[in-house]
Amino acid sequence: MNKIPKLQSSLFHPLSSIIIVALAFLLLGSFAAFAQDTNIATGGSPVAPTDAPAQITSGLESTITQFAQTHPWVIALLSFLGALRLFIKPIMTGLHYWAAQTETEADDDFLNEVEHSWLYTAFLFSLDWLASIKVAPKPNNSSNALRALLFILLPSAFILGGCAALDPAGVYHGDQILHKSELVTTTSYEVIHTYVSWEKENRVALAKYPEIKQSADVMRRNARQWFTTANALHDAYAANPTPENGAALNTALAVLQTALNEAVKYMTQAAAGAPTASGAATTVSASP
């Protein structure tokens, strides 16, 4: 399925068409020259030559040589494209490998900056368009899909889970606030715990995103207090379900939801390889 467009793009872009037409003319020219030579040699009668391949090669060589002498820019262009094919891709692959091996992040950042500049983008477009040379790998669409899926799941989890109708026969007896409280508390703990564990296990790989460690440290410092407060307000509301107690509980839950959102945001951004927003790590407040 995917081979057809690739074949079309390589066969039918302008330069390929020109080269194919030029080769066709060269072949036709060499055969015409060969036919003319044999006709002259035999006085016009169609007698087969004794060394046909050698004569074809000789005719082709002389035609190419003549063509190169009269149109030197075509040869220069073909040589240039051939050189690009030989050098550009290994050079870029080598640079990526070298940047990944060094400890400093400066070279990674510089390479990333160069690759995202308009000049380099235009250069890559030209290479692809003129010579079908693809230097950079395609972006990882699976990571982007994961990120999109998570951003859909996260609000859905609380819009649907937090506001879904409760069967009154259940343990919450139809109390939405109490149900939401326990849903947010358990899910937030799972995600925040995953987040701080992930940050610790992958600290070296995540060094390029310092805001992630800052964010995780804010959670390490305050999570216990956030959950203690939410649980205390949960108990107060369960014992006395007044609107005031419900509002206080919702305020505590909002802090947990903010932390959860932040954890998901950073994990998905890192998984997608996207740089995180600088300074965004302090959106979680220290107190509910």
Place this chain on the structure above:
Amino acid sequence: MNEIILVNAALTLIEKLLPVVTDAVKNGQVTPEAQAELRQKYTALRNQADTAFTGPEWNIE
């Protein structure tokens, strides 16, 4: 290698969030069984309050 680790982390998150959405959407109503399951998780979390934040992953380094 790093990409695999990071994608695995995203998948872990999906695993944790997906059941919540699935349960909510499944019947258009949270069943008594789903409510009991959530209550059980919540109670278990509160019961381990002393150890829930004490692992090495919670230390600031």
